[in-house]
Amino acid sequence: MDYEDSRVAAEAFAAEGASEQQPAPAHDHDAEHDADQGAEHASPAHAEPDREGAVDGGQHKDRDAKVIKGGKHRKVDLSLGTQVGPDGKPTGAPGEHKEGKVADADKVSIIAGVGSELEVAPGATPTEDELFTRGSGQKVSKRSGTTATPNVSPAMVPDQLYIDGAPHAEDVRQGGLGDCYFMSCLLGLTQNDPGKLTSVMTMASGDVGVTFQRFDAKSGAYKHVTIHTGNSLLTKKSKKGHVSLVGARMRIADKAKRTQYWAEVHGGTVEIHRRDLYETALWAPMMEKAYADFTQKYGNDGQGVAAGDKKKSGYAVIDGGGSVEDCYQMFYGAAATANTTGMTFTPGSDVVAGNLAALQDLLRYQAQKGNTGAGTTQTFMHARMSDTGAVTRGRDLIDQVTGILFGMDTMDSLKALFGETTAEKILRMLREIDRALLRTTLATLRTTLVSNLAGTATSAQVAKAADPVSTPDAFPHLWDDTMPAPFKHLRENLGILINLGDDSSPGRRQNYTSHAYQVRDVAIADKAGAPLAVTAATVAGQLANIDAEQSKVVMHNPHATNEPDLRGTGPADGKDDGIFTYTLGQFLRNFDLLRFANVAH
Amino acid sequence: MLPTTMRRARVATMIVLAAAACGKDGSGGGARSPTPGADTGAAPFTLDAAPPAPDAAPGPTMTTTTFHATSAADLQLPLAQALASAEAAGAAELRVTLAAGRYDGLTLRPGNADGSIGFVVEPDGSGAVVFTGAVAIEGKSVALRGVTLDGARAPGTAMRLRGYQRVELAQVAVIGVAAGDPRGREGDPLIELGARAKGATAAVRDLWVVDATVSGALLKVPVNGPGRFAQVGFDNVVFAGNRAARGLDLAGADAVTVTGALVIEPRLTGPWLMVRTYGAITLTDALVAVRTQLVDYAISDDDALTDYPRLVVERAELRGPTAKEHLAATATTFAPAPPASLDTAAIIAAARAGGAPDRAALTPR
Numbered sequence: 001m002d003y004e005d006s007r008v009a010a011e012a013f014a015a016e017g018a019s020e021q022q023p024a025p026a027h028d029h030d031a032e033h034d035a036d037q038g039a040e041h042a043s044p045a046h047a048e049p050d051r052e053g054a055v056d057g058g059q060h061k062d063r064d065a066k067v068i069k070g071g072k073h074r075k076v077d078l079s080l081g082t083q084v085g086p087d088g089k090p091t092g093a094p095g096e097h098k099e100g101k102v103a104d105a106d107k108v109s110i111i112a113g114v115g116s117e118l119e120v121a122p123g124a125t126p127t128e129d130e131l132f133t134r135g136s137g138q139k140v141s142k143r144s145g146t147t148a149t150p151n152v153s154p155a156m157v158p159d160q161l162y163i164d165g166a167p168h169a170e171d172v173r174q175g176g177l178g179d180c181y182f183m184s185c186l187l188g189l190t191q192n193d194p195g196k197l198t199s200v201m202t203m204a205s206g207d208v209g210v211t212f213q214r215f216d217a218k219s220g221a222y223k224h225v226t227i228h229t230g231n232s233l234l235t236k237k238s239k240k241g242h243v244s245l246v247g248a249r250m251r252i253a254d255k256a257k258r259t260q261y262w263a264e265v266h267g268g269t270v271e272i273h274r275r276d277l278y279e280t281a282l283w284a285p286m287m288e289k290a291y292a293d294f295t296q297k298y299g300n301d302g303q304g305v306a307a308g309d310k311k312k313s314g315y316a317v318i319d320g321g322g323s324v325e326d327c328y329q330m331f332y333g334a335a336a337t338a339n340t341t342g343m344t345f346t347p348g349s350d351v352v353a354g355n356l357a358a359l360q361d362l363l364r365y366q367a368q369k370g371n372t373g374a375g376t377t378q379t380f381m382h383a384r385m386s387d388t389g390a391v392t393r394g395r396d397l398i399d400q401v402t403g404i405l406f407g408m409d410t411m412d413s414l415k416a417l418f419g420e421t422t423a424e425k426i427l428r429m430l431r432e433i434d435r436a437l438l439r440t441t442l443a444t445l446r447t448t449l450v451s452n453l454a455g456t457a458t459s460a461q462v463a464k465a466a467d468p469v470s471t472p473d474a475f476p477h478l479w480d481d482t483m484p485a486p487f488k489h490l491r492e493n494l495g496i497l498i499n500l501g502d503d504s505s506p507g508r509r510q511n512y513t514s515h516a517y518q519v520r521d522v523a524i525a526d527k528a529g530a531p532l533a534v535t536a537a538t539v540a541g542q543l544a545n546i547d548a549e550q551s552k553v554v555m556h557n558p559h560a561t562n563e564p565d566l567r568g569t570g571p572a573d574g575k576d577d578g579i580f581t582y583t584l585g586q587f588l589r590n591f592d593l594l595r596f597a598n599v600a601h
Numbered sequence: 602m603l604p605t606t607m608r609r610a611r612v613a614t615m616i617v618l619a620a621a622a623c624g625k626d627g628s629g630g631g632a633r634s635p636t637p638g639a640d641t642g643a644a645p646f647t648l649d650a651a652p653p654a655p656d657a658a659p660g661p662t663m664t665t666t667t668f669h670a671t672s673a674a675d676l677q678l679p680l681a682q683a684l685a686s687a688e689a690a691g692a693a694e695l696r697v698t699l700a701a702g703r704y705d706g707l708t709l710r711p712g713n714a715d716g717s718i719g720f721v722v723e724p725d726g727s728g729a730v731v732f733t734g735a736v737a738i739e740g741k742s743v744a745l746r747g748v749t750l751d752g753a754r755a756p757g758t759a760m761r762l763r764g765y766q767r768v769e770l771a772q773v774a775v776i777g778v779a780a781g782d783p784r785g786r787e788g789d790p791l792i793e794l795g796a797r798a799k800g801a802t803a804a805v806r807d808l809w810v811v812d813a814t815v816s817g818a819l820l821k822v823p824v825n826g827p828g829r830f831a832q833v834g835f836d837n838v839v840f841a842g843n844r845a846a847r848g849l850d851l852a853g854a855d856a857v858t859v860t861g862a863l864v865i866e867p868r869l870t871g872p873w874l875m876v877r878t879y880g881a882i883t884l885t886d887a888l889v890a891v892r893t894q895l896v897d898y899a900i901s902d903d904d905a906l907t908d909y910p911r912l913v914v915e916r917a918e919l920r921g922p923t924a925k926e927h928l929a930a931t932a933t934t935f936a937p938a939p940p941a942s943l944d945t946a947a948i949i950a951a952a953r954a955g956g957a958p959d960r961a962a963l964t965p966r
Contacts, residue, residue: 338826341757342755357737387784392754536712537712
């Protein structure tokens, strides 16, 4: 697998086993192995004191989390990152450009050379005289580049963690580690309290320091501990020799922040160079690296390492998954309280009325997410669907759809339920397709789902059985939105089931199971689509006015891609950045657990 | 006057304001047996508070609102509205009585999130109360008594009780429950007891946890927020035939006592006791049979196993690969043989019957 293709990689990782505990992708067998931890980077061993009066003596050397098989810590450079296009897709790192040589006999004296580069505003072009003068100095016979078309070498702005001075949600781009829960927490922080991230991270002389909080069993209190990451990230090399990050991706700014020109003479050629310095969102992969190291020392929730995990790499531990709501304690300590609320969906029932507690939590989140002032409570919200939930709901939806298609064989019974037009359409479409095939395929899938719940069929078998039913337009009832609601609901559920288990992803999806999505916004509306002024305290009395399909929930996939896309034709909003909007009904049908944290500031 | 929707639900709902004295912990009752004092008649809604009981200790009057549910639907909107009414009336406690039957689940949290109201949830005495979904209750004091989670499927933790002052879990059976994503690694526990304030206490008695499937611990006392239990007591608890990563995961408590435990866990993948607290832990009158180790300690970079106080074990029978070096054991026998495969049928039958476990009768020989 070539990890440069982050879409492919992320898709594969998700399908390989889900991402609240997404396993890392299979590493290339010939990948470079390196047991020498951090061998290629300096160990500055800073002795920065812990913050806020911590007393655990936590001045830790840059020891780095142990590398995992196939991985190697390498010094960070721009080639490890990627820019992101307007369509949300990664476009890779800016490349070098080398000019050819042309005849240009003269003597030159360098004005702006290596170490004395001329800094110009990005986009500006200096004159040749600002770089070197002619007529005296070193004799040359050729020239490479001009000030208008120089040799170009992109690089990172040194000691810079952020693009435009702050962390942004689009910086969070989960890679090949199964730590979506941590990445999702970073999404919550970037949206609702980015100042927390900047307050816990420092960078000087190439070394990044991240201050987490961990629970100290001895004193029964949280203590701050600063992890120093050095200037390297975990990488791997593909069979083709391409080096890429194992974990979180590093976003590169669209445009260079600074531009430097210089000239130098090599072998009788005067070369004109431009260095474009880009800001990067280095903070995100460095935060992940620090978290891996922290986990190795204190456990992935900062509450200690079980004896059985003591020899494990922190990367391996975080790759094993976790709970997003517990991550906030590493940033806020005892001020953060984790919680979960289940969500139910029974086909045919009122999904809004059946999820009052979840609605109250979502509304509380919407009201409190921006609270960062002293004395306020701030909420961070996430959601996930479990394998079991998806399979159970799929089974129930098949029962309902099968009942409509095959349990009501008279026009009258269908008409009574759905009206004459829909009833006629259901029967007409039934006549036009292979009824027996549909019936058999649904029955096979149902049997597989039941077996899965009993533990006798694997997730991969579920995905395989769901695939033929989910193929776009294969069974037109599922794709016709004038059909009764259960058809659409089953279509969505199949988009979850086809991605269960291993890497059998067909490139289509609704949302993934065991994956920690972040909730960005919640908007409650009535049947006309008008916003409803409803709060957690008043929602119980307003349930009848809430329209599940007019109300919206905006979500963010920490993959920074892989939005709902049942046809495999791309995301509905045309931007493949991981941010998408569900109706409240879709949200409640396709997720079964809210995971959230309340922070008392 | 109740809102319209509430009045509609009155067919199955009765609310009475009663009085009780502050300081009473509300223990007792429960059991899968009739609960004394449960009023099952259809009384009109009233805001008149009865006078304090004659034997009430001096102090402010504590009003209790009682909500009687007879169907799963009652535990949705009608209960939410009853809670809002109780809070608006300044009630200190909402007592939820449940008619015999099956209920999807229950979420009960104070609307104003300041922990000013407590909750008691128990059967009304008319028969077995079975939950098939998750139960989550958070309040000043929380008591859940006399109910069964049987075959429940919970997307997260199946039972979460959090209290500012006291948490009580009594005569409860958790049978064949799958919690969290059993195939996942998110680590949700089956049961969580949480302290919302420092100094809270928790009491668990006559608890049966049998044949559960969960990716995390069977029962977790986490560090979560500013709260911490001063004391957690387990009395007469049965853990048998569960599939889980750990048994008890103890972090947010200064002292833990486990008395009269019957633990037969051949399917745990980790220790029965995961210790993350330096508080004293005492295991008394227990039979613990496991294939993995009895106890494990969470070790950070800055501490070591020897920093933890020794686990105190008294009058216990420990079967399995138990490491003795960090135990202070008295009158305790050790048997190296792992437990035989367990037929949980008898234990499940006993759990469904309720009452205190009879260890001698349940122990496979």
